Amino acid sequence: MVIAGLSHTYRRRRVLDGVDAAFGPGVLGLLGPNGAGKTTLLRLLAGVLRPRSGRVEALGHDLRTRAGRRALRRDLGYLPQETRLPPDMSPRDFLDYIGLLKGMPDPRERAHQAEDLIRRLGLAEEADRRMGTLSAGARRRTGAAQALMGRPRLVVLDEPTAGLDPEERVRLRTLLASLDDACTVIVSTHLLDDVKALSPEIAVLARGRMVFSGPPGDLVADAPRPDARSGRPSLEEGYAALMRTVREEE
């Protein structure tokens, strides 16, 4: 994934401002305060929005072109921030349907992958119930499962752990951590626990600018120690110190 000079405006309001980044396979955690532009960035990386200023290349496809955005879809799993799942379908039927849309012709392979995701995301009890009757957490996990059907090479998840209870969050993180090494996973989150558990690399977006990228340890290393008695600063302290610096620079 290569992002160069990427900016985005909504009705002349600039929400991404010259973002540069490059990353490869593995899990990247995208952090940032509310309104920082994370969802906008993920929509651009998933080819849902067209980059109008700057360049995005994903899995070798140039996402400035319609052909590039289309070609990416074959290899993409995407969980948007807001998802509406068909209320009358069950998670199992929905996953089967998504598998079909993603070009998996073999019904046994679709059933096998759906069953595996259902089990690993703790959806066994809900798998055959109407999605309209499920809890928000079960719907969110079904949303994450659909993104992983077909074993895509690029997975873009917009706050997948939002609304999940601690056990469900751990399940989802464990699943993401176990994906194929060749898979590039980009996860936005407000939870520092998510990135601690998941991400060897993090990126922090603030007011449309990429203000940090690297291993979480580097964010911590840059932070001042909160007081003389404490040892190494926590990731929370590193993040808070970065946000203070960003505000002071403005």
Ligand SMILES: Nc1ncnc2c1ncn2[C@@H]1O[C@H](COP(=O)(O)OP(=O)(O)OP(=O)(O)O)[C@@H](O)[C@H]1O
């Ligand atoms: N479709 C849109 N039209 C106009 N403005 C938008 C649109 N989508 C987002 N915005 C604005 O762009 C800015 C960035 O929003 P975005 O959702 O990308 O941020 P975010 O970091 O994902 O925020 P959050 O953490 O709250 O989800 C916000 O000020 C938001 O109000």
